[in-house]
Amino acid sequence: MERIPILKMGAALLVTIQVDMHDRLAMALEEDLTAKIAGNASKGVLIDISALEIVDSFIGRMLDNIAAVSRMLDAETVVVGMRPAVAITLVELGLALTGVKTALNVERGMALIQRRIDADVVDRGELDDRSAE
Amino acid sequence: MANQTDVTLFKVLGGQEHAILTDWQNLLKAGGALQTGRIKEAELDTQCKTFLSQLRASVGTDGGVDKSGNSYSSLRSMLGDISRSRAVQGFSPTETAGFVFSLKQPLFNAINKSSDDAATKAASIWYTSLLLDELGLYTIDVFAKTREEIIARQTREISELSTPVVKLWDGILALPVIGTLDSERTQTIMENLLQAIVDQGAEIAIIDITGVPTVDTLTAQHLLKTIAAARLMGADCVISGIRPQIAQTMVHLGVELNVVSKANLADAFALALARVNKTVVSVKALSRVQKNGPAE
Numbered sequence: 001m002e003r004i005p006i007l008k009m010g011a012a013l014l015v016t017i018q019v020d021m022h023d024r025l026a027m028a029l030e031e032d033l034t035a036k037i038a039g040n041a042s043k044g045v046l047i048d049i050s051a052l053e054i055v056d057s058f059i060g061r062m063l064d065n066i067a068a069v070s071r072m073l074d075a076e077t078v079v080v081g082m083r084p085a086v087a088i089t090l091v092e093l094g095l096a097l098t099g100v101k102t103a104l105n106v107e108r109g110m111a112l113i114q115r116r117i118d119a120d121v122v123d124r125g126e127l128d129d130r131s132a133e
Numbered sequence: 134m135a136n137q138t139d140v141t142l143f144k145v146l147g148g149q150e151h152a153i154l155t156d157w158q159n160l161l162k163a164g165g166a167l168q169t170g171r172i173k174e175a176e177l178d179t180q181c182k183t184f185l186s187q188l189r190a191s192v193g194t195d196g197g198v199d200k201s202g203n204s205y206s207s208l209r210s211m212l213g214d215i216s217r218s219r220a221v222q223g224f225s226p227t228e229t230a231g232f233v234f235s236l237k238q239p240l241f242n243a244i245n246k247s248s249d250d251a252a253t254k255a256a257s258i259w260y261t262s263l264l265l266d267e268l269g270l271y272t273i274d275v276f277a278k279t280r281e282e283i284i285a286r287q288t289r290e291i292s293e294l295s296t297p298v299v300k301l302w303d304g305i306l307a308l309p310v311i312g313t314l315d316s317e318r319t320q321t322i323m324e325n326l327l328q329a330i331v332d333q334g335a336e337i338a339i340i341d342i343t344g345v346p347t348v349d350t351l352t353a354q355h356l357l358k359t360i361a362a363a364r365l366m367g368a369d370c371v372i373s374g375i376r377p378q379i380a381q382t383m384v385h386l387g388v389e390l391n392v393v394s395k396a397n398l399a400d401a402f403a404l405a406l407a408r409v410n411k412t413v414v415s416v417k418a419l420s421r422v423q424k425n426g427p428a429e
Binding site: 079082086096097102104 | 320323324327328330331334335336358361362363364365366367368
């Protein structure tokens with residue numbers, strides 16, 4: 001079955017969705033992502049949807065779910081690259097994705113996650129070698 | 134072709150054209166057609182003259198009172214032009230229709246003089262009256278349509294004019310909203326803002342509502358939608374310029390905007406600069422720092 005690749009970048013996971021999302025694919029992604037976050041003890045998940053032209057209510061809810069699940073596993077979800085038309089559609093559907101952080105592009109999203117990882121390091125008062133990988 | 138009444142009208146128009154024209158022009162001028170200064174005497178004279186000769190041609194070729202027929206098409210298009218130009222020049226509907234209706238009196242006089250048979254005269258006057266009424270109504274139709282076009286165009290222009298997205302600094306956009314926020318304008322504003330966020334890679338957008346006269350629950354909802362959409366794109370929004378009375382009304386209405394809001398655009402801009410790690414300093418302070426190094 002078709003799967004969306006999940007790339008590990010240090011303490012973060014990177015997902016770029018470049019195919020049209022259908023519901024089974026979305027559910028598979030949610031499962032894979034949960035397993036990976038737990039397995040790698042990731043601190044951040046970056047989902048790039050700049051190639052997605054159509055986001056329906058199901059995909060919107062799935063993004064919300066992924067964010068909720070990763071929060072439970074102590075990872076922050078950032079959705080980046082949403083198109084203007086998609087943003088308007090989601091708002092009209094009443095899905096404001098309040099639990100998800102957003103950024104304009106991958107670069108800024110990564111900066112957001114990096115800040116969170118750095119803050120973690122400071123909190124624990126130790127250097128985390130994962131972020132340097 | 135024509136029945137009796139048509140022939141009478143045609144003959145009258147042919148034989149006494151000059152007298153009718155002079156009568157009509159005097160009547161129009163006495164009625165104050167030129168007083169407003171929106172139309173020149175020569176222009177009015179030409180319009181009268183053309184109208185009369187067109188009317189004569191149309192009456193000559195057609196029977197009944199069928200004004201939608203081909204023979205009246207040139208007359209109608211000419212009348213259409215006249216009433217369109219008057220709508221643009223700002224004439225009132227009465228003044229515009231008066232141009233046609235004022236022809237009644239000179240025509241009736243001419244018909245009266247033309248024949249001795251009372252029945253023929255009555256029939257001819259009835260026919261002429263119908264004809265002019267219909268032409269007058271047509272004038273009003275065109276007039277109203279032109280006015281509606283003008284209004285529609287102005288509405289479009291206003292909505293385009295009043296939704297600019299301004300770049301204040303790298304990564305900082307301002308959206309001064311002027312006028313009432315209805316759903317159609319919200320859509321335009323939203324699209325403009327989101328596109329500008331993508332184009333400029335903006336991180337923060339200031340929505341300034343100094344120019345919004347009232348904020349009710351619906352307006353607030355529209356604002357929140359715009360803010361939610363901008364957030365989905367990865368940009369934060371700050372609202373500024375809520376006037377004191379509007380703030381009071383919103384609280385009384387129970388409208389809540391759960392976003393950062395500042396009293397004026399300057400404060401919002403300062404906040405936005407802080408978010409992108411920039412600040413505004415006076416030149417004096419800057420030179421002091423450069424000389425002495427940063428204060429401890």
